[in-house]
Amino acid sequence: MAIREDVLVVGGGIAGATAALAAAESGATVRLLSHKKSTLRQASGLVDVLGAVGGDGSTGGDGSAAGGPKLIADPFEALDRLPDSHPYRVVGADAIRDGLGLFDEAVGDAYAGEHTDRNALVLTHGGTIKPTARYPESVAPGLASSEEDTLLVGFAGLTDFDAPTAAAHLEATDVPFAIDGVTVTFPVKFRDDALTTRFAKALDTDESSARKRLADAVRDAAADLDDYERVGFPAMLGDDAGREVRAELADRLGATVFQIPTGPPSLLGMQLEDLLLDALDDAGIRLASGNPAVGYEASDGRVESVLVDRRGREVPYAAEEFVLATGGLVGKGIDSDREAVTEPIFDCHVPHPTDRYDWSEPEAFGDHAFARFGVVPDDDLRPTDGSGATEFGNLRAAGGVLGGADTAREKSAAGVSLATGAYAGRRAGEEAMR
Known part of the structure; x- marks a missing residue:
C-alpha cells in the first residue's frame, strides 16, 4: 500500500526544504524524501541571490577573467539583464522575495542581511570579496x-x-x-x-x-x-x-x-542544514531519508507515486502534487554519461548538444553549456518535453535540477533554490488543497 501525502517533495537541499515549507503553509500534509545528506555541508553557508551578470568567459593575457561576469550591487535591479530562460525570469521578483522571506523565518537571528535588497560584501578564505544576500550573524x-x-x-x-x-x-x-x-x-x-x-x-x-x-x-x-x-x-x-x-x-x-566562511567540510553549511531541518520539524513536515527515489508511477498525464528503493524493494510514495528538487549535476539530480544527459527519476527531457565536445568551452572560466543543463519548465515550473508540452500536470521542478542558469558564474545558486522552491511548493500546496 502506498504511503500518501498531499504534497511530496523529492530532494533535501535548500530548494526541497523551501518547497516543503511553502507547501505546508497552505495546510497541506507534506513529506520530504531525501537519499543522502544535502550538499550544504560542502557549501559556504552564504545565501547568494545574484552576484554577477554578463561576460563571455574570456580571459586576459595574465589568465584573469577579463570577459567574465561583472559584480552587481542590487540583484533585483539586474533581473532584466538575465535571459528569458533563466528561472528568475520564469518565477519573477515576487518569488525571490517570497523565498527569502521563508528563509528568514526559518533561520531567525542566526542570519543577517534581511534589512536590504543590496548585496553584502563578505571576505572569503581565499582572500577575495563575495557579494551575497544573506550571511551568518557570526560573519x-x-x-x-x-x-x-x-x-x-x-x-x-x-x-x-x-x-x-x-x-x-x-x-x-x-x-x-x-x-x-x-x-x-x-x-x-x-x-x-x-x-x-x-x-x-x-x-x-x-x-x-x-x-x-x-x-x-x-x-x-x-x-x-x-x-x-x-x-x-x-x-x-x-x-x-x-x-x-x-x-x-x-x-x-x-x-x-x-x-x-571556509571550504568543505563547512561548519557554516552544516549549521544551515540543521536550521532548515529544525524548521521542517516545526512545520510538521514528515521526513524520509536514506533511500533513493528510483522511478515513478503515472496515469493520464499525472504522477501517482514516486518509487523508493528500500533494500531492493520498490516502495511507492503517493501524493496529489509533486516537487522535484534533487539538484543539478553536482547533486546528481541531473545525470550524464558519454552519450547523453538525463533526469534519472521521472526521465524528464534535458536538452543538450548531441556532440559531447559542445558541452564545454576551452577556457576554464568560459560560458560552458553543461553549467546550464537541466529540465526546461513551463510558466508554472512544470517540466516540459522536447516539443514544449508539459510532462506531467502535477509535477513541478525547483532548484538546481532546472536548466537555464549558470549559478556558479552568477553567484545565484541558493537564490534560485529559494525562489523556485517557494513558487513550486506554494503552487503544489494550492493545487493539493483544491
Whole structure:
C-alpha cells in the first residue's frame, strides 16, 4: 500500500526544504524524501541571490577573467539583464522575495542581511570579496564595507586558509581598511585529518583552556593587537556555544571577532542544514531519508507515486502534487554519461548538444553549456518535453535540477533554490488543497 501525502517533495537541499515549507503553509500534509545528506555541508553557508551578470568567459593575457561576469550591487535591479530562460525570469521578483522571506523565518537571528535588497560584501578564505544576500550573524562583523582595521588569523596545518596570503590578496583589492594576517598553532593538538567540527567542539567545551590559550597565541603573533578593531578566524569558532566562544575571544582580544566562511567540510553549511531541518520539524513536515527515489508511477498525464528503493524493494510514495528538487549535476539530480544527459527519476527531457565536445568551452572560466543543463519548465515550473508540452500536470521542478542558469558564474545558486522552491511548493500546496 502506498504511503500518501498531499504534497511530496523529492530532494533535501535548500530548494526541497523551501518547497516543503511553502507547501505546508497552505495546510497541506507534506513529506520530504531525501537519499543522502544535502550538499550544504560542502557549501559556504552564504545565501547568494545574484552576484554577477554578463561576460563571455574570456580571459586576459595574465589568465584573469577579463570577459567574465561583472559584480552587481542590487540583484533585483539586474533581473532584466538575465535571459528569458533563466528561472528568475520564469518565477519573477515576487518569488525571490517570497523565498527569502521563508528563509528568514526559518533561520531567525542566526542570519543577517534581511534589512536590504543590496548585496553584502563578505571576505572569503581565499582572500577575495563575495557579494551575497544573506550571511551568518557570526560573519556580519567582517563585511568589507566596514572601514575597521582587520587582523586575519589562520591555524598552522590548516591548508584551506592561509591568513597572511588572504590578507595580501585583500589588500591588493584596495579594501577601505588596513589588513594583516598571522598564523598560530591551535591550542589543542589533533590529528592532521581532524574535521572542522573537532576544532569547534574543543572551543565549545573550552577543552584544555582552549579559548584563553588561543587568545594568548594571537596576542603573541600580532605585532600590536591594539592596531586592529576586528579579528577574523576561519569558521570553526564553536558550534553549539559559538556565540559564547566569540564573545569570550572578543573580550580577551579587545576587538570584535568574526568568522570567515571556509571550504568543505563547512561548519557554516552544516549549521544551515540543521536550521532548515529544525524548521521542517516545526512545520510538521514528515521526513524520509536514506533511500533513493528510483522511478515513478503515472496515469493520464499525472504522477501517482514516486518509487523508493528500500533494500531492493520498490516502495511507492503517493501524493496529489509533486516537487522535484534533487539538484543539478553536482547533486546528481541531473545525470550524464558519454552519450547523453538525463533526469534519472521521472526521465524528464534535458536538452543538450548531441556532440559531447559542445558541452564545454576551452577556457576554464568560459560560458560552458553543461553549467546550464537541466529540465526546461513551463510558466508554472512544470517540466516540459522536447516539443514544449508539459510532462506531467502535477509535477513541478525547483532548484538546481532546472536548466537555464549558470549559478556558479552568477553567484545565484541558493537564490534560485529559494525562489523556485517557494513558487513550486506554494503552487503544489494550492493545487493539493483544491
